[in-house]
Amino acid sequence: xTDTTTxxxxxxxxxxxxxxxxxxxxxxxxxxxxxxxxxAGFSTELSSVALDVxxxxxxxxxxxxxxxxxxxxxxxxxxxxxxxxxxxxxVDPNDENIAERAERGEAEELTIxxxxxxxGGTELSFQQVGQFDAEKAGEVKAGWTSFLDCLGEYxxxx
Numbered sequence: 001x002t003d004t005t006t007x008x009x010x011x012x013x014x015x016x017x018x019x020x021x022x023x024x025x026x027x028x029x030x031x032x033x034x035x036x037x038x039x040a041g042f043s044t045e046l047s048s049v050a051l052d053v054x055x056x057x058x059x060x061x062x063x064x065x066x067x068x069x070x071x072x073x074x075x076x077x078x079x080x081x082x083x084x085x086x087x088x089x090x091v092d093p094n095d096e097n098i099a100e101r102a103e104r105g106e107a108e109e110l111t112i113x114x115x116x117x118x119x120g121g122t123e124l125s126f127q128q129v130g131q132f133d134a135e136k137a138g139e140v141k142a143g144w145t146s147f148l149d150c151l152g153e154y155x156x157x158x
Contacts (some may be wrong), residue, residue, distance in 0.1 A: 009129040010141040011117040014148045018155050024083045024115060026151060028053045036154035038063035039146030048072070052058075053080055075108070086113040090128070124148065128129060 016023055026032045030049040037044040048062035055077055062072040071092070079087035089108040109130030116123050126148060132140055 007129060007135055008132055008137050009127060010144065012126045012141060014124045014152060015118050015121055016124065016155050018115060019063050020083045020115045020122045022155060023122045023124055026155060027086055027113060033061065036150045037061050038058055038150065039143055040150060041065050050097055053077060055080055064100055084115055087111070
C-alpha cells in the first residue's frame with residue numbers, strides 16, 4: 001500500500017477559440033461530453049454518460065480503449081455556476097488502492113473547472129486536488145493534458 005496522505009494538486013490551463021457557453025456545454029451535456037471525454041486513443045459511449053449538473057447531482061462516464069481497458073469515473077457536483085465554474089468530485093473505481101483510500105476518506109478527488117473570457121475565446125483552468133502521491137502527480141497531469149487536448153479538438157470541429 002502506498003502512503004498517500006499528502007494532499008497534492010495539478011493545474012492545466014487552455015485557451016479555446018470559442019465562447020464560454022460552448023466550453024460549458026461540452027462539460028455539461030452528455031451528447032457533447034461523450035465526444036471528447038478521455039485522453040487520446042480513448043472513446044466514451046454516450047450510453048455510459050450521465051450528468052445531473054446541479055449541486056448534489058451525480059455524474060458518471062466510462063472511457064475505453066481497445067487493448068488498454070475500461071475506466072469508469074463517477075462523482076458529485078459540489079458547485080455549479082453556469083458558463084463559469086464547475087466543482088465536482090472524481091472517483092476512479094479502478095484505482096488499485098480504492099478500498100484503502102475509501103477507509104481513510106481519500107477516495108474522492110476534487111476537480112475545479114473555471115471558464116473566463118480571454119481574447120475573444122475562453123480560458124479554461126482545470127485543477128485537481130487529491131490524495132495521490134507526488135510521483136503520480138506528473139502522470140495525472142499528463143492524462144488531463146491529453147483530455148483537454150481532446151476537448152480542444154472537439155471544440156474546433158463543432
